[in-house]
Amino acid sequence: MPPLDRPPLALGLALAPGYTHHARGEDVPLWTAPVASPAFLLAMKRLAATMRAAGYLHFHVGTLGMRPIWWPARCVASPAELAALQADLDRLVAADAAAAQDDAARRAGLAAEVAAADRAAAEAALPRLAALVAASSWQLGRALPEAAALVRDGITDSFSVGRALALIRNADGVRERAEIALRRLPPEGWLRLAESADVRAAALEGCRYLSDLDEDRASRSNDAGWGQDDTSIGHLLAEREELSREETAHAARLLHHHRRQLPAELRSRLFDTVPGPATAPVL
Incomplete structure (x- = not known):
């Protein structure tokens, strides 16, 4: 059988002659392609032996890097074998495309199910x-x-x-x-202040008072309501039906920081009815 003068299979490759490969002291002309096609990679993976017999290889070419190769001198397959290789390849490509389509449909179905569940x-x-x-x-x-x-x-x-x-x-x-912040143990001085039932009631009233003022939820610096560091705790305390001793201690500490916003009568009930905590600053 005379040697072929061009690649027998297209394989989606842009094969071109002109590269000379030096092997065992000989200069061997090769056809090379800049990029491997999906069909070529599939054939090299699943039909490696028959692809080699048809002269197709995949290796590093000089400084060009990894390239698809057609080596004319190594193409020893007969016309019948090349026809069989093409038929096998066509079946592989068709099966691979069908599997990819099925996988895409499965993924789309799963995505639709997740989207429906989320909605x-x-x-x-x-x-x-x-x-x-x-x-x-x-x-x-x-x-x-x-x-x-x-x-x-x-x-x-x-x-x-x-x-x-x-x-x-x-x-x-x-x-x-x-x-979580409310579960932290408050300073002892504020706990002593919170022993009084009147202070506990006044602390809850004070939290609700500041929360009502806090229309901007501490997003602006306007001396109205809670500050950015305490707005969440203050509002959470304001939702309670009543405050525990520990919660009152936390509330009193926060309210003392904002005491100038409180009505004088409420401020007095909070901080004047019993001796103030050792840790509190002088009013």
């Missing part, structure tokens, strides 16, 4: 978000306008799904961090 969860969570907007807006902070718009407009697209769930998750995080 259902977001819609089910809207009443919770509405409750936060209405009664615990401090947990939403600067995101309150966005949350209120979501409650008003409902779930309309994938973005609103993600935002509704994220807003609730973030709000829960704000409350949890405030609860």
Whole structure:
């Protein structure tokens, strides 16, 4: 069989002659392609022996790097063998394409299921978000306008799904961090002040008073309501039905910092009815 003068299989490669390979003291002309095609890589993986018999290789070419190669002198396959190789390759490519299509359809189905589940969860969570907007807006902070718009407009697209769930998750995080802060032991001086039932009642009243003033949820420096460092704890305390001794100690410490905003009568009930804590500054 006379040697072939061009590659017998296309394989999606831009093969071109002109490269001379030096092997065992001989100059061997090769055809090279700059990039390996999917069909070529699939054939080299699944039909390696017959591809080599057809003269196809994949190796580093001088300074060019890894390249697909057709080596004319190594093409020893007969026309029948080349035809069989092409048929085998066509079947492999078709099967690979079908598998990729099936995988894409499976992934799309899973994505649709996840999206539907997320949308259902977001819609089910809207009443919770509405409750936060209405009664615990401090947990939403600067995101309150966005949350209120979501409650008003409902779930309309994938973005609103993600935002509704994220807003609730973030709000829960704000409350949890405030609860953790309240579990820290307050200084002994504030605990002594909190022994009085009258002080405990006044502390709760003071927390509610400052929380009512805190319309901006400490987003602006305006000497009205809580500060950025204590707004979450202050609002959380204001929601309590009554304050424990430890909670009162935390409340008294925060209220003392904001005491100038409190009515004089409330300030007196908090800090004048019993000896003040050793750690508190002089009023």
